[in-house]
Amino acid sequence: GENVEQHPSTLSVQEGDSAVIKCTYSDSASNYFPWYKQELGKRPQLIIDIRSNVGEKKDQRIAVTLNKTAKHFSLHITETQPEDSAVYFCAASKGNTPLVFGKGTRLSVIA
Amino acid sequence: DSGVTQTPKHLITATGQRVTLRCSPRSGDLSVYWYQQSLDQGLQFLIQYYNGEERAKGNILERFSAQQFPDLHSELNLSSLELGDSALYFCASSAGQGARSPLHFGNGTRLTVT
Numbered sequence: 001g002e003n004v005e006q007h008p009s010t011l012s013v014q015e016g017d018s019a020v021i022k023c024t025y026s027d028s029a030s031n032y033f034p035w036y037k038q039e040l041g042k043r044p045q046l047i048i049d050i051r052s053n054v055g056e057k058k059d060q061r062i063a064v065t066l067n068k069t070a071k072h073f074s075l076h077i078t079e080t081q082p083e084d085s086a087v088y089f090c091a092a093s094k095g096n097t098p099l100v101f102g103k104g105t106r107l108s109v110i111a
Numbered sequence: 112d113s114g115v116t117q118t119p120k121h122l123i124t125a126t127g128q129r130v131t132l133r134c135s136p137r138s139g140d141l142s143v144y145w146y147q148q149s150l151d152q153g154l155q156f157l158i159q160y161y162n163g164e165e166r167a168k169g170n171i172l173e174r175f176s177a178q179q180f181p182d183l184h185s186e187l188n189l190s191s192l193e194l195g196d197s198a199l200y201f202c203a204s205s206a207g208q209g210a211r212s213p214l215h216f217g218n219g220t221r222l223t224v225t
Contacts, residue, residue: 006153034213043113043201043216044154089153096208098144098167103153 002027004092006102013080014110021105023090024072030092033066033073034099038087047088048075080109114138115217117202123223129190132220136183136204142166143185144214145177148199160185161208192224 003026013019025033034049050057050064050073057064061080066073077084087106091099114137124130136143145157156169160179171177174192179185189196199221203214 036216043218045113045216046213049213096166098156098159098169099214100156101146101154 002030002092002094002097002100004090004100004102006090006105008105009103010106010108012108012110015080015082017080019075019077019080019084019107019109021075021088021090021107022072023074023092023102024070025092025100026071027092027094028068028071030094032093032099033064034091035062035064035075036089036091036101038089038104040086044089077107080107082109082111085109113215113217115140115202115204115215117200117217117220119220120218121221121223123225124192125225126192126194128192128224129188130192130222132187132189132200132202132222134185134187134202134204134217136185136202137215140204140206140215141183142205142208142212143179143183144203144205145171145185145187146201146203146216148201148219149197154201157187159208166208189222194224197222197224 006023031052036044038044063076087104090102093099116135141162146154157171159167177187199219201219203216206212
């Protein structure tokens with residue numbers, strides 16, 4: 001089955017700097033790659049997603065890139081703010097299969 | 112608010128006991144998923160139901176079972192509980208199956224086994 005690896009497990013950045021979180025997946029047939037943000041004590045919330053027919057997608061300060069050949073995708077957060085501090089999860093799936101999540105990245109934005 | 116309702120919010124019980132976690136999906140969503148989140152761990156997929164039928168199974172223990180009822184709410188039953196079952200259990204729902212529609216998570220049930 002699908003396996004998703006996520007790096008780094010923790011990341012600290014200064015406010016205003018950029019943050020990049022990377023994920024690799026094992027199943028070349030996977031075609032949907034969402035990112036979820038989980039604030040402390042709260043539920044995971046979808047922040048952005050990308051499908052395999054697209055190489056990049058942006059939404060304000062966040063962007064996701066996908067490299068199907070290398071089977072990896074990344075989350076980019078620019079101009080980080082303290083409220084960006086959270087655990088971020090990447091995930092992958094194909095067709096009707098359930099999402100397989102990475103183990104998460106704890107992002108700390110230092111003011 | 113995601114529209115997914117999970118009860119109870121917290122559950123404290125002893126080893127060997129049995130508990131039931133309940134989930135009501137968003138209005139109109141047919142798929143219900145259960146995920147387990149242990150301390151410093153990711154979201155481990157347990158099981159998925161779609162319109163009352165089991166669709167996919169993940170790393171769900173034999174001591175655990177689930178079902179989805181005709182009104183589409185779902186229950187996750189955990190029996191013969193062990194200390195290691197302490198975790199946050201999330202229910203999520205989606206309109207369709209798999210990658211075709213985004214998942215919306217409930218606020219979770221925190222289970223503590225003592």
